[in-house]
Amino acid sequence: MATAPAANDPALPISFADVEAAAAAIAGHVIRTPTLESRTLGELLGTRVFLKFENLQFTAAYKERGALNRLLALSPEERKRGVIAMSAGNHAQGLAYHAKRLGIPATIVMPRHTPTIKVQQTEGHDANVVLHGEKLEESQAHAHEIAEKRKLVFVHPYDDALVMAGQGTVALEMLADAPEIDTLLVPLGGGGLISGCATVAHHLNPEIEVFGVQAELYPSMRNTLRGEPLVADGDTLAEGIAVKYPGVLTTQVVRARVKDILLASERDLERAVSMLLQIEKTVVEGAGAAGLAAMLAEPRRFRNRTIGLVLCGGNIDTRLLANVLLRDLARSGRLARLRIRLKDRPGQLFAVARIFDQQQVNILEVWHQRVFTSLPAKGLITDIECETRGPDHLERLIEALRGAGYEVGRVELA
Known part of the structure; x- marks a missing residue:
């Protein structure tokens, strides 16, 4: 390339x-x-x-690096008028922080769905935040409109030679x-x-x-x-x-x-x-x-x-x-959710829990399902979320459950 x-x-x-x-x-x-x-x-x-x-x-x-390098290149007149950018995150905060430090007015256009914490962090640097558009492309177009109307300097988050040099x-x-x-x-x-x-x-x-x-x-x-x-x-x-x-x-x-x-x-x-x-x-x-x-x-x-x-x-x-x-813990086998088929009779859940105890596996959550299942009316499913020491430990638990006659499957992550 x-x-x-x-x-x-x-x-x-x-x-x-x-x-x-x-x-x-x-x-x-x-x-x-x-x-x-x-x-x-x-x-x-x-x-x-x-x-x-x-x-x-x-x-x-x-992002602070490129934003600051661009701000430092502004003329006195441009500093007085202020800067504007579109960003949903790090560029917004970096530009707003250094603009405040240099006494330059800053306006940031962010998509309407931007998380509140990011809006608050940007406003915390005294930037004027404008929420506009569903996507960043719409925010960018609006930022250019405001820049043209108010004669602000548009600071692009990446496609600017001074920003690139700063990064x-x-x-x-x-x-x-x-x-x-x-x-x-x-x-x-x-x-x-x-x-x-x-x-x-x-x-x-x-x-x-x-x-x-x-x-x-x-x-x-x-x-x-x-x-x-x-x-x-x-x-x-x-x-x-x-x-x-x-x-x-x-x-x-x-x-x-x-x-x-x-x-x-x-x-x-x-x-x-x-x-x-x-x-x-x-x-x-x-x-x-x-x-x-x-x-x-x-x-x-x-x-x-x-x-x-x-x-x-x-x-x-x-x-x-x-x-x-x-x-990540689930993928590594340290957390697992097991789906166990039980018979609807007294003591079933206790018997299963005893196997978990024997294998020294910690039970975190239990979901007992009788109605929303494809099993017969007298059948039920229990999902048990548990914590193990790793994949080998988990496999020993599953083998012990199957050895006791239970039908067991893992609920896998995507």
């Missing part, structure tokens, strides 16, 4: 010098997040893995801290982050291979580069990279600098979020776990390499995070 233009090819919208300038401009105003090696992930995946903890930024996402400072820091990295896996939505990172990687070491990772439900950049229809829709855990239409400028850089674009399934995204919390004790959103999700899907492809993963954000709803963790 990638070709090899000169390091500062004038045909591309940004250069390494632009990223260096951005780094100088934003220095001291964003957190220089750590790059740390995960020895546990490396051992599990047969490689070396370095993590860039952008979820530790003040607004918990890398590239992630790789500048990462490769300074871990120059041995030979492969970068970067979450990819509109393309701002990967454009900046690929520009830096190509300049510092053209041998570094850069891979973009998109949510399987939103393969917009991949399909664009392959000339395939833009089919992008659905509810994805990686909402931060759920972009239907990639940028025009970013597409140019990705075509020239990125080796390939990988797709992450919802199941692998869930598993990656869970692993990062359990192993690294760090909270990431779905988009932030995309790189690890790609490695989980294709471990052989990256074996014996030195991988850099950008944990691009940590803004995930706590209820959603809890659901992800519980689903």
